Amino acid sequence: xxxxxxxxxxxxxxxxxxxxxxxxxxxxxxxxxxxxxxxxxxxxxxxxxxxxxxxxxxxxxxxxxxxxxxxxxxxxxxxxxxxxxxxxxxxxxxxxxxxxxxxxxxxxxxxxxxxxxxxxxxxxxxxxxxxxxxxxxxxxxxxxxxxxxxxxxxxxxxxxxxxxxxxxxxxxxxxxxxxxxxxxxxxxxxxxxxxxxxxxxxxxxxxxxxxxxx
Amino acid sequence: xxxxxxxxxxxxxxxxxxxxxxxxxxxxxxxxxxxxxxxxxxxxxxxxxxxxxxxxxxxxxxxxxxxxxxxxxxxxxxxxxxxxxxxxxxxxxxxxxxxxxxxxxxxxxxxxxxxxxxxxxxxxxxxxxxxxxxxxxxxxxxxxxxxxxxxxxxxxxxxxxxxxxxxxxxxxxxxxxxxxxxxxxxxxxxxxxxxxxxxxxxxxxxxxxxxxxx
Numbered sequence: 001x002x003x004x005x006x007x008x009x010x011x012x013x014x015x016x017x018x019x020x021x022x023x024x025x026x027x028x029x030x031x032x033x034x035x036x037x038x039x040x041x042x043x044x045x046x047x048x049x050x051x052x053x054x055x056x057x058x059x060x061x062x063x064x065x066x067x068x069x070x071x072x073x074x075x076x077x078x079x080x081x082x083x084x085x086x087x088x089x090x091x092x093x094x095x096x097x098x099x100x101x102x103x104x105x106x107x108x109x110x111x112x113x114x115x116x117x118x119x120x121x122x123x124x125x126x127x128x129x130x131x132x133x134x135x136x137x138x139x140x141x142x143x144x145x146x147x148x149x150x151x152x153x154x155x156x157x158x159x160x161x162x163x164x165x166x167x168x169x170x171x172x173x174x175x176x177x178x179x180x181x182x183x184x185x186x187x188x189x190x191x192x193x194x195x196x197x198x199x200x201x202x203x204x205x206x207x208x209x210x211x212x213x214x
Numbered sequence: 215x216x217x218x219x220x221x222x223x224x225x226x227x228x229x230x231x232x233x234x235x236x237x238x239x240x241x242x243x244x245x246x247x248x249x250x251x252x253x254x255x256x257x258x259x260x261x262x263x264x265x266x267x268x269x270x271x272x273x274x275x276x277x278x279x280x281x282x283x284x285x286x287x288x289x290x291x292x293x294x295x296x297x298x299x300x301x302x303x304x305x306x307x308x309x310x311x312x313x314x315x316x317x318x319x320x321x322x323x324x325x326x327x328x329x330x331x332x333x334x335x336x337x338x339x340x341x342x343x344x345x346x347x348x349x350x351x352x353x354x355x356x357x358x359x360x361x362x363x364x365x366x367x368x369x370x371x372x373x374x375x376x377x378x379x380x381x382x383x384x385x386x387x388x389x390x391x392x393x394x395x396x397x398x399x400x401x402x403x404x405x406x407x408x409x410x411x412x413x414x415x416x417x418x419x420x421x422x423x424x425x426x427x428x
Binding site for chain 2: 009012013015016017019020042043078079080081085087093094095097098099101102104105107108110148149151156172173174175179181187189191193195196197198199200201202203204205206207
């Protein structure tokens with residue numbers, strides 16, 4: 001049942017949304033949800049819901065729908081969200097401060113345990129409740145901590161160096177906010193959050209009000 | 215030639231990467247790039263590159279590759295990135311401050327022209343070079359400015375209200391950093407940047423070192 005390793009990445013992205021929807025339904029006291037109910041709550045079509053969940057086994061019962069609590073706990077287990085996950089952050093600027101202060105992190109089971117920077121004016125200061133550490137100390141600190149999830153919130157030029165340090169310190173998945181494509185070993189997974197790229201994609205969908213010169 | 219409206223969303227996302235790659239190549243003085251060259255620079259397979267670009271016409275010449283400058287200017291035109299695009303931001307907290315201070319915005323042709331908040335302790339202050347405006351004034355200010363691109367950098371509970379205000383003020387595309395799913399009219403396009411969801415997706419790819427209780 002704990003298979004589904006072959007599920008495509010967009011399915012994994014939707015699992016996170018299903019889990020959030022199930023946890024909200026659970027809080028409201030719902031015991032079952034149909035795929036149509038999930039569609040209403042997530043805007044993901046009921047057919048897609050059934051297909052996505054079928055990667056991981058037969059959860060639903062025809063005519064009854066999905067049992068909310070068991071499905072939520074199964075999805076959390078599949079996604080390894082049934083435990084607290086320690087996270088490290090590199091970059092203690094405005095973006096890093098916003099990330100470190102984001103309450104949704106802890107509410108979703110992520111525990112920021114280390115913040116690094118290479119700027120001596122920042123090292124030793126506190127960002128919320130954490131002391132900013134010298135990035136040079138990452139290998140030693142992480143040998144103790146064993147953090148496998150890293151967030152990069154540095155300017156673009158530092159991104160690759162930070163990723164290299166993370167990987168050699170034991171990080172296995174990276175959320176990259178620096179606007180640069182990272183090169184990492186194939187066993188390491190990177191997701192990029194690129195503000196400029198997101199805006200560029202959106203621009204494509206702007207209505208054509210002005211004349212467009214070729 | 216300026217068609218391609220039917221290109222799927224992942225293709226549009228990759229166009230932004232091709233454009234960035236072409237502009238970098240242009241700066242380096244390259245006159246042509248093959249799809250294999252683009253693969254090396256973007257990690258997108260050469261077959262995918264050819265397929266994506268074919269949505270928008272025949273750009274490449276067999277054996278010669280793509281002419282860098284004309285292709286860059288064509289892609290910029292297709293994506294409406296051949297002009298400066300004004301942007302509004304709602305939410306002047308740490309995240310909003312990070313976004314407003316991000317130099318990549320202006321370098322990519324986005325010009326932040328208005329920042330709004332509903333917090334009276336922030337309204338009237340400056341965030342970088344912009345005065346923070348009362349969100350109640352958005353309709354009046356945007357009737358003058360005509361900004362069509364909005365960025366939401368508020369906590370989750372405010373997200374939908376901000377989106378509604380943006381839409382009724384003329385915004386047509388929204389980049390949403392608030393961790394909430396927005397409901398908008400079908401002619402409005404939203405992209406969500408959800409830190410928690412991104413981390414949850416990454417968790418799925420963590421190596422299975424601990425025993426997993428079902």
